[in-house]
Amino acid sequence: MPIPPAVPPRVLTVAGSDSGGGAGIQADLKTMLALGVHGMSVLTAVTAQNSLGVQGAWELPAEAVRAQYRSVVDDMGVSAVKTGMLSSAALVETVAALLAATDAPVVVDPVGVSKHGDALLAAEALESVRTRLLPVATVATPNLDEVAQITGVTVTDEAGMRRAADRMLGHGPRWVVIKGGHLPGDPVDLLTDGSQEHWLRAPRHDNRHTHGTGCTLASAIACGLARGQDVPTAVRAAKAYVTGAIAAGFALGAGIGPVDHGWQLRNAR
Ligand SMILES: Nc1ncnc2c1ncn2[C@@H]1O[C@H](COP(=O)(O)OP(=O)(O)OP(=O)(O)O)[C@@H](O)[C@H]1O
Ligand SMILES: Cc1ncc(COP(=O)(O)O)c(N)n1
Structure with missing residues (x-):
């Protein structure tokens, strides 16, 4: 018997x-898939997007977001959740209300703009991100542009990352990862819960094909949390995974190509 x-x-x-x-x-x-968990999805919006930018975006109705979430969570259960592009205040509030009732750890990537500068979140949704979404986050993972939008702090160095982290924690996430990928030099991220502080350093890969780094890092953190890892362990492993994916990023299209999510599988051949 199998x-x-x-x-x-x-x-x-x-x-x-x-x-x-x-x-x-x-x-x-x-x-x-690469990190060995079962992935499930609630779609919030559809974008027409490639290596050159976002050519169009269409949001789904709040009712469709709620229905997808209920279908998955009520039947299959969930070990961890990751949020990305939420598009509007209505969807931020819908998703925050759903997540307020879960026991699963929640990773919030407060996606604001794409790498090319296309808006993926309406400006008027920022207040809902601050007051509704961040309070339900186990870990929030803003990049420096998102930190500036959410907290008003412009970060230019590591002392600024610490100030920004304090301000982010004031909105209620248990932990925050301030992603320093946009600062010059080797990329350093700051993980803190206000008492512990972890500086995560990695070599900068001089590869322009970095489309998807933020989403990949946040998802990898959620995978570690779903396996029962503590937050520092999950974030360290996620940083190693995204660093490998950036090193192997593909020169696809005429602009910024995608990171290689399957880099470990290809290395294992
Ligand atoms: N060239 C690079 N080499 C190595 N690691 C990098 C590089 N660029 C970014 N990272 C790392 O990738 C992760 C994502 O950081 P980043 O600041 O790029 O996020 P993001 O801005 O949300 O992503 P994106 O720019 O794709 O929207 C962080 O851990 C960061 O330190
Ligand atoms: C639909 C969608 N969601 C998020 C991002 C941000 O991507 P990144 O991972 O590069 O920050 C994107 N470009 N498109």
Whole structure:
């Protein structure tokens, strides 16, 4: 008699679709497959997107977001959740209300603009991110542009990252990762809960094909939390995974190509 496989941890992404397959839902599900968990999705918006930018974006109704979430969570259960592009105040509030009732750890990537500067969140939704979404986050993972939008702090160095982290924690997430990928030099991220402080350093890969780094990092953190890792362990492992994915990023399209979510599989051949 074949032995039925054990049920893997289940990770849910609540995010937008990137037709180019480098960021958004597609990055999240690929990361989850690569890291050995069962990936599930609640789609918030559809984007027409490629290596050159975002050519169009269409949001789904709040009712469709709620229905997808209920279908998955009520039947299959969820070990961790990751949120990405939420597009509008209405969807931020819908998702925050759903997550307020879960016991699963929640990773919030407060996606504001794409790498090319296309808005993925309406400006008037920022207040809902501050007051509704961040309070339900186990870990929030803003980049420096998102930190500036949310807290008003412009970060230019590591002391600024610490100030920004304090301000972010004031909005209620248990932990915050301030992503320093946009500062010059080797990329350093600051992980803190206000008492512990972890500086995560990695070599900068001089590869312009970095589309999807933020989504990939946040999803990988959710995978570690779903496996029962503590936050520092999950974030360290996620940083190593995204660093490898950036090093192997593909020169696809005429602009910024996607990171390689399958880099570990290719290395293992
Ligand atoms: N060139 C690079 N080499 C190595 N690591 C990098 C590089 N660029 C960014 N990182 C790392 O990738 C992760 C994502 O950081 P980043 O600041 O790029 O996030 P993001 O801005 O949300 O992503 P994106 O720019 O794709 O929207 C962080 O851990 C960061 O330190
Ligand atoms: C649908 C969608 N969601 C998120 C991002 C941000 O991507 P990144 O991971 O590069 O910050 C994106 N470009 N498109």
